Amino acid sequence: MVNFKKNSLAPISALKYLFKKPHTVRYPKEDLNVFYLKGVSPRYRGLHTNDLSKCIGCGSCAKVCPANAIMMVESKDVKPANKFAKTVRPVIDYGRCCFCGQCVDVCPTRSLQMSREYIHSFHPKLSTSSEKEPETVVEDFIWRPDQTHADNPGYVRT
């Protein structure tokens, strides 16, 4: 039980908090350092990576996506992995994606994975007019994941 005795030293003992370090991480000067890797969690569900040569284009990820964020788009630059495989590859709309990781869970070849990268920045040209700007933002939010972030894997299917 909580003890309700009064303590006359209480106001003075509060002074010790002046010299404590704050809880907050001063990003980007410091990095989060609680996991065995620097930065976010080793299982972080960040931007996707897709091994385009391993992907068979089955479309399970598009079907299972609860937010309907994945479309299968015909890709000219890939070769089918076997004679049953297709040449369509997932294209993800990051405006819709909720980063739940179900597409990774369902991927039969384990080619679709999630990385620990989460920062996506782009610079619209200064000359873009304010009416055109939303369109450029939309364009930069839909892309086909590839091996760009493959060196930093996060949530992968085990």
Next chain:
Amino acid sequence: MELRPLNVSNTNDKYKTYELFIGPNHPGISGNFSYVLDMEGHKVANVTPDPGLLHRGFEKLMERRLWTQNLALIPRICVPEPDVNEVAYCMGVEHLAGIEIPKHAQYIRVIVLEMARIAAFLFSFAGLGGSTGLYTAPNWSIGDRDYILDLFEWLTGGRVYHIYQYPGGVKKDIPDGWLDKLLELLDYLESRLPEYDNLIFRNPILQKRTKGVGYLPAEKAIKNGITGPNLRASGIKWDIRKAQPYLVYDELNFDIPITGEGDAFARTLQRRLELEESIKILRQCANQIPDGPYKVKIPNPFQFRVPAGSYYSKVESSKGEFGYYIVSDGDVKPYRVYVRGPSYSVGLYYANEIMRGMRIEDVPVWIHTMDICPPDFDR
């Protein structure tokens, strides 16, 4: 809702009556929800809860999605404590599908639930601090809550919405070294508890602000469908974890503290005491968790059909009884899912009764000590 003109002409009257909106965007309420108070001076004369600002139609959305797809959706029903939703839903689906999950997975679920409970209690201390002007309390408790979220991030990959449970177990096993970190964190949290007592519970101003506010006698608590810590603070020894144990709660040794005064202070103290019990449960879990598989295989999501039937699965959350009434007709999608949020009867019905005659400064204190979370009834 129509606005009434301010009644300003009555110079002879002792008080002017006016309408006061608490919410929808108010730091005193965790979510977009509003109480429209008819005020007479500083006393509340009448209150109209106005839900719907946060209504997202989850129950309808779930009918259009696969059984497993819903798992990405339901954590959003209760924002401060999303894990109870996932666990209650998964338990219901497993009961209907006849899946028995391994012991290891059950222990992981208990660990996740209890960590979420501690996080939610710390969050409620922050709310109380905010509504009484004790702004150190939010700083401390939100800071400490973040250490729990760190561990959640390591375990599940997400900080707030974990999307970690799955019918048949959990999505991933506990990583190496995670349990040691958990024990370290529990030691740290326990060392902080005396300081919380000094800051919050021995603070004379906070005691003045909360003692006697929103007094809730036991029979009224039962009559109004109030569950969880609020019910126990009124003196009724009822905890689903003890009375109708789910998962492995019957193998764990813990007490149910009862404060019994039934006012706002007792409800906060109840949460503080239960936090200690949760730490005890987590220690036991970390020490006695058995080895084994963390999930059983279920069919792929497109073929996962749950046999027809209905089941009400419930979980003791930090706010009360959180239940899912799940109806299946044997299809790949649920036929109907009804969500029973613990704040429903408190926030929408009991508020009408208790708030009449309450002073305006007590209203946020009452809302926070009742731990009303609008997302779970405005679902």
Next chain:
Amino acid sequence: MLKHVEKLRGMGLEANPLKDWEFEVSVPKERVAEVLSYLKSTGFKAFIHLACVDWIDEGEFELVYNLESYEDALQAVVKTRIPRNNPTMESMISIWGLCQVYEREVHEFFGIEFVGNPNLKPFFLENWMDIPPLRKDFNTLVYSEELFEFKEDETHGIKAPKRIEHK
């Protein structure tokens, strides 16, 4: 728990245990108030929820009253079926005052008329003109297509995502 089940069977009702602490009772519409007040008098003092299920193929609504007994640690699920067209139901606010909000919600989302409930005004929805939204014949997709303008955005030569309905 068995004594409760036996007693309810003695009243001519269909009752069967589901779990160690849970049983369900199927009650005809007219006897719901009687059964609920009987259960309340035997210890089921807490009203947990009122849910509604739309069985469109059978042309019926199912109302599910969930009660809890804190002394005996038991749970009772009381189910009743009412016809789907022109549904009316007796209000239970004389037994539990808090049924008022639950019935108001069911009235809004399923269109069931609760006789005796003083306040069935719109609750969660605002300016709702369509049929009650949680009924099975209400199609969210059709509704939003009628209400909002669909914009085909063509970016990267990709058409907007096609909605995938699982059959």
